[in-house]
Amino acid sequence: MTKVPYEVYTEEVETLSVLSPDGEIVNKDLLPELSDDQLKEIMYRMVFTRTWDDRAVNLGRQGRLGFYAPVSGQEATMIGSEFALEKDDFVCPGYRDMPQIVWHGLPLYQAFLYSRGHQHGGQIPEGVNVLMPQIIIGAQILHAMGIAMGYKLKKQKQVVITYTGDGGSSEGDFYEGLNFAGVYKLPVIFFVQNNGYAITTPFSKQTAALSIAHKAVAAGITGVKVDGMDVFAVIKAVRDAAERARNGEGATLIEAVTYRFRPHSLSDDATKYRTKEEEGEWNEKDPIARLAKYLEKKGLWTEEDTARVKEEAKAKVNEQIKKAEQTEKMTIPGLIDSMFEHTPHDLEEQKADFK
């Protein structure tokens, strides 16, 4: 050796892509096996979720919802990744990932209650394997790791998926989670929805790595980058990751490149940090439009179907927001009693101040 091999890792990863924006299959070998009914179900969920998002933004403006993080644009990553899992797999969401836990079994009115700041929103029904959305960015990654270790210790075959964003991939917890999962070969999928912005901060300020998928290298786990506007690519990557996990082959980091069509939250103004041109380019990549084109060509979907699902979604949202609004309010004594299994004597006494 004549020179010290100082080197920055410069090998690009390929982006997994199956369905083009025109609705064409560009990589037939990677097309996940899905029945016609499954294809229609995926489309149903994506259209439903877009409509729910539209309605939620309006409800937020009317003051009928609290904190709400819009999801439009990310339907392929959210719906596709959850669809690729089994019902008894476990979902650990970030704050924007309400669709995944709703489609995994959380009743929609409870999602609304969570947004409205009601404890019952987080009271996940028995048999639904999800956590509540996590506010501390990246904290859920470590919970996913612990839940995955639990499955491993119990010799059960379930896998865990956890979500964060491009911003979350800069957190210490992200690295600790990936590294730990690598050491113990845990059955967990780290799914990063890279939508280009952590609130206002662009991806270029998150990392100098060529991609988030590259970060798997340092943890000794599998990493892959997928087109996050392509629901088939997402399903393929998650199914493969889940299969590896179930076979004892450990964790996978999936980076899905996507875009949120709306601002970060209802109090954010995306025009301050994104251009109209950029938004326009991403609108062309709409995950729902491209799946619709594909399904229409196969004779599985029509515009009337979209209209019908939108009406169904609106009716369901109306019914569920009313149910949320009619749920009995929390009380301070109730809050006090929810802190511990057995309320300590000093806390018990404090109830007297709130009668």
Place this chain on the structure above:
Amino acid sequence: MAQMNMKEAIRDAIRVELSRDPNVVVFGEDVGHVGGVFRVTEGLQKEFGEERVFDTPLAESAIGGLAVGLGIQGFRPIAEIQFVGFIFEALDQMVVQAARMRYRSGGRYNSPIVFRTPYGGGVKAAELHTDALEGLLAQSPGIKVVVPSNPYDAKGLLISAIRDNDPVFFMEHLNLYHAFRAEVPEGDYTVEIGKANVVREGSDVTIIAYGMMVHTAAKAAEELEKNGIKAEIIDLRTVSPIDIDTIVASVKKTNRAIVVQEAQKSSGVAAEVIAQINEKAILHLEAPVLRVAPPDTVYPFAQIEDAWLPTPARIVEAVNKVLNF
């Protein structure tokens, strides 16, 4: 009955629970193969296997998060944070995630976790190994904080903590691991969390302490006794929640009290004890309740730690002040 030091008593408690409940798991940095830097868990991996007692990567937040995740899965994690100053790395997982799990899930999930950590000064350790951070933890809703002062209590309290369905912070004073041996029953027994103990009876003044300071207070009480002053010592054993009833019963008898803590003076456990005495027993007091505590500085480098920590002499001085008020 066996004679054990506090380290052996803690190990015995963990062994009892590992044997009794298959959901108990033990992990942390270096706790598996060698049994921790203080060898508290020595031999347990060999006895119970690598799936029950294991080493983690050096990542405190991940240790906390692992405990939370395993708790959701129905395990009873005993997670060791190697030294108290390292809890800051894991504070989100402990006082945000574990402590809020029951509340934010409306009881659907809980965190039956014990976070064990050595704490406390006087051993000439490296920086950030010896702070007394129990006040910081006690201020955090949703967790209990236990600080044993002797082998018997340590074992009984730890078994209670492991069986508790909510997170318990269990703080083990570095200076007490090997300080002395005492009788500790074999097998299974518990000491109730949230109950203080009158470790010395007296009628002139109440000294409230916990952890190592119980022993410092005992030395002061012996000095006071020489002058005919009978001090009653209350060992809090749990600093969150505080057993105010035991304190009030004592204050009604002595009418004077001081609180000794190893943590910096302000906004800590002593302040809380005094506030509660004020709320419940002010008319029984003949003098203000004083604190004996280090100044509000960082924990000092080893060279001056003995001067910084409360001493029997400073406790005697405070007692004399409340007696002569």
